[in-house]
Amino acid sequence: MTIKDETMRDTDMRLDGNVLGGVFSELFVEDMTRSRTTCAACGYAGPLAELHVYPQAPGMVARCPACSSVQLRVVADHRRWWLDFSGTRCIEVTLAATTPSAGEVIQEP
Amino acid sequence: MRSLVLRVPGWPGHLPGQHVDVRLTAPDGYQAQRSFSVASAPQDEHVMLTVERLDDGEVSPYLTEVLRPGDRLELRGPLTEWFVWEPSLGGPVFLVAGGSGIVPFMAMARTRAARRSPLPMRLLYSARSEDAIIYRSELDRLAAKGDGFDVVYTLTRTAPEGWPGPRGRVDEQLLAAIAWPPEATAQAFVCGPTAFVEAVASGLVAIGYEPPRIKTERFGPSG
Numbered sequence: 001m002t003i004k005d006e007t008m009r010d011t012d013m014r015l016d017g018n019v020l021g022g023v024f025s026e027l028f029v030e031d032m033t034r035s036r037t038t039c040a041a042c043g044y045a046g047p048l049a050e051l052h053v054y055p056q057a058p059g060m061v062a063r064c065p066a067c068s069s070v071q072l073r074v075v076a077d078h079r080r081w082w083l084d085f086s087g088t089r090c091i092e093v094t095l096a097a098t099t100p101s102a103g104e105v106i107q108e109p
Numbered sequence: 110m111r112s113l114v115l116r117v118p119g120w121p122g123h124l125p126g127q128h129v130d131v132r133l134t135a136p137d138g139y140q141a142q143r144s145f146s147v148a149s150a151p152q153d154e155h156v157m158l159t160v161e162r163l164d165d166g167e168v169s170p171y172l173t174e175v176l177r178p179g180d181r182l183e184l185r186g187p188l189t190e191w192f193v194w195e196p197s198l199g200g201p202v203f204l205v206a207g208g209s210g211i212v213p214f215m216a217m218a219r220t221r222a223a224r225r226s227p228l229p230m231r232l233l234y235s236a237r238s239e240d241a242i243i244y245r246s247e248l249d250r251l252a253a254k255g256d257g258f259d260v261v262y263t264l265t266r267t268a269p270e271g272w273p274g275p276r277g278r279v280d281e282q283l284l285a286a287i288a289w290p291p292e293a294t295a296q297a298f299v300c301g302p303t304a305f306v307e308a309v310a311s312g313l314v315a316i317g318y319e320p321p322r323i324k325t326e327r328f329g330p331s332g
Contacts, residue, residue, distance in 0.1 A: 012302075012303050012304055013303065014303055014327065015303070015327045015328075016192075016325055016326055016327050018128075018189050018191045018192055018326060019128075019144050021128070021188035021189035021191070022129075022130035022142070022144065022185050022186065022188050025185065025186075025188055026185075031188075031189055031190050031191075033189040033190075033191045034189075034190060034191060047191065049189065049191035049192070049324075050325070078138070078140075096190075
């Protein structure tokens, strides 16, 4: 197999950062795919949902759509998660607009 | 291709375009997990997933051939509010599907119809052949209502004699002919195999769509 073939195949198999929604939903309260990440390598900032995700590794590798540097890596086994955000300089998380629930006191303390 | 209809007690409801992760665990503890778009509309009673069988897949052969009514699946979701459209998000909407990339758009089109939304929605659906068009009769029925939903099929490999629609892959020229003009500031959604999605997204940018108005969902071949 030539290097060119390998590169083409890698490109064919990448997914969107949106696919990380499930694993992050186990760890974070907010929908992290709506957050914006800033690439530590090139400074590109954009939605996490638009990172290029390569799921064929033992974990998931998410690369910058602008410069292809690894922004983050996620690996899990049955009980543990390893999150490597070293390629992300900053993550901006917008909180979902949640409506507070009304609580009514029904018994004196 | 198989559509699975699931009863999910406690399903919190979903937004059109959202996906679920399906996790399978083998007797030895080995786990495999894949994401599938929800095809049903939020108001439907059951959750429908449409799964394309990939011969060398770990999950899709099980889902399409082994699974029987009564079997249980481990689901996580509905997930993410990124690749989502519902009437409150406005229009016009331009949907571009490649193959089984049609699935999340069914949820969007069904929702638009169920809510009687007048927002214009146009679907460009690329399939290998006429037989490979999934949901054909339902899409034609939705388009026949003449209420602002329309669909154009393009056939990439074989087209029957007298096929009235376009043939060939979705390229810049076809997008320019079918898509809402950039001035309409439509929201575009593209879903399909990775190479398809990337070609269509580039084509949309080339005809003047602003990148923030293009959302993509790549379906990897890792099923």
